[in-house]
Amino acid sequence: MKRLTGFQPTGRLHLGNLLGAMLPMIAAQETNESLVFVADLHAMTMDHDPARLRELTLETATLLLAAGLDPSRTTLFAQSSVPAHYELHYLLECATGYGEAARMIQFKEKSARGGPVRLSLLTYPVLMAADILVHDSDEVPVGDDQNQHLELARTVAERFNKRYGPTFRVPVGVLPAGVARVMNLADPAAKMSKSAAGDVGRIGLLDPPAKVRKTIMRAVTDTLGEVRRDPVGQPGVTNLLTILEACGGSADFTSYGALKTAVADAVEEMLAPIRARHAELAKDPGHVRSVLDAGRERVLPTAEATVRRAKEAVGVY
Ligand code: AQP
Numbered sequence: 341m342k343r344l345t346g347f348q349p350t351g352r353l354h355l356g357n358l359l360g361a362m363l364p365m366i367a368a369q370e371t372n373e374s375l376v377f378v379a380d381l382h383a384m385t386m387d388h389d390p391a392r393l394r395e396l397t398l399e400t401a402t403l404l405l406a407a408g409l410d411p412s413r414t415t416l417f418a419q420s421s422v423p424a425h426y427e428l429h430y431l432l433e434c435a436t437g438y439g440e441a442a443r444m445i446q447f448k449e450k451s452a453r454g455g456p457v458r459l460s461l462l463t464y465p466v467l468m469a470a471d472i473l474v475h476d477s478d479e480v481p482v483g484d485d486q487n488q489h490l491e492l493a494r495t496v497a498e499r500f501n502k503r504y505g506p507t508f509r510v511p512v513g514v515l516p517a518g519v520a521r522v523m524n525l526a527d528p529a530a531k532m533s534k535s536a537a538g539d540v541g542r543i544g545l546l547d548p549p550a551k552v553r554k555t556i557m558r559a560v561t562d563t564l565g566e567v568r569r570d571p572v573g574q575p576g577v578t579n580l581l582t583i584l585e586a587c588g589g590s591a592d593f594t595s596y597g598a599l600k601t602a603v604a605d606a607v608e609e610m611l612a613p614i615r616a617r618h619a620e621l622a623k624d625p626g627h628v629r630s631v632l633d634a635g636r637e638r639v640l641p642t643a644e645a646t647v648r649r650a651k652e653a654v655g656v657y
Contacts, residue, residue: 343372343514344477346379346419346468349396350386351534353403355543355607356522358614359586364481364518366408374414375475375639376404378632381419381426382468385461386450386535402628403545406618417635419471424643428470429463431650435500436466436492444488469493474643476509481516504653508646519586525559528575546615549608556580556604567593583607 345365347357368374380397397418409416419425441447441462451457460467465488472480472493482490490513497508524530526541536542541559543552561576571578580603581591589606593599621628651657 341372341478342375342476343368343479343481344375344377344472344475344511345481346377346382346471347400347404348379348382348534349393349400350383352396352544352546353400354522354532354534354545355583355611356519356532357534358407358545358610359519359522359583360483361481361516361518362404362407362409363586364516365414366410367517369410369413372479375477376409376414376416377419377422377471377635378404378417379419379471382464385458385464387455398625398628399546401632402621402625403614403618405628405631406614406621407545411631411635415635415638416631417639418632421632421636422474422639422643424474424640424647425467425470427647428474428650429467431647431654431656432466432469432473432496432500433463434654435503436469436496440492440495441465444492446485446489465489465492466496469496472511473497473508474646475639476642476646477511478509479514480511482513483516483520487513500650500653507649507653519582522583522586523575523579525555525576525579528560528579543607543611545611546618547611549612552607552611553604556607557600559600559603561596565596567591567596567599 345361347353347361365374365376378397378400380393383393383396401416401418404416405411444465447462447464450461468489469492480490494510497510501507522532524532524541525543530536532542541555543555559576559580562574564574567577568574569578569581577596577599580599584591584603584606587606587610589602591599591602593602
């Protein structure tokens, strides 16, 4: 089974990315053929700074390696280095309705925030469909927020195959094995996010230990004084328990202070080796770039063959 996962360099990777996507992907390298890409083109759908995008793309790749991605088993590459992604994007745009794209919840939400809206924000799910289809992926781990986009990819692939003849493998969405949603520690109603303004309540994978501890010790809880799972009544405490379990700790506490201390210890134990390995890898950015280049070389033949099939099917040269 070929499994595809993307990470957008829209900001610095955080604990939510680690527990929700990176660790499950790393665990799955034992059994699946995994393709992992840094989705730098997707980071251009909103206002962006070129130097920061370049830096975050390399940092994202470095952190994936630091967390345990094994490039001899998992193919790691940068999305923009494989032109087949955007070649197929255009061909798929010609098989997608304007209404289908405009209906996407993420487009509606992000475009309603005010300010200029890039056309690429509207067509983002079509590029995501191209990302998936170009590599003949069988499985795509998707959380709730990406379900609608995966469904669009499946619809477009099926429509294309029906109209122009069998061309694409139609992938299925699989539930990621990790934590569904790590919430922001200062606002447990919001998910921990890379691109949210400021970094209050977010634990960056490269944050210094003192900052990580402080963020956890200041986590918003409630006044009930009971350590138990109740996502609706006690979202802050539930989030702390989720993090603790995902980091290998177990909970048997009566006070919020003791719970927070245990979470801070468990998170630090999880992050310390990643931080150390990242520091080593960051000394040699050329090595990380060579891993990305090797990944690109490995995926090119399949990706180019898919585009060739699609071009022949629609009748272009
Ligand atoms: N808070 C989270 N809890 C659990 N999993 C999460 N993921 C993201 N946030 C959490 C998972 O990380 C993978 C990569 O995410 P992405 O790069 O596609 O970004 P995203 O899902 O849009 O969320 P981010 O990282 O917070 O970025 P922004 O702020 O740009 O939206 C995905 O598998 C995702 O589910």
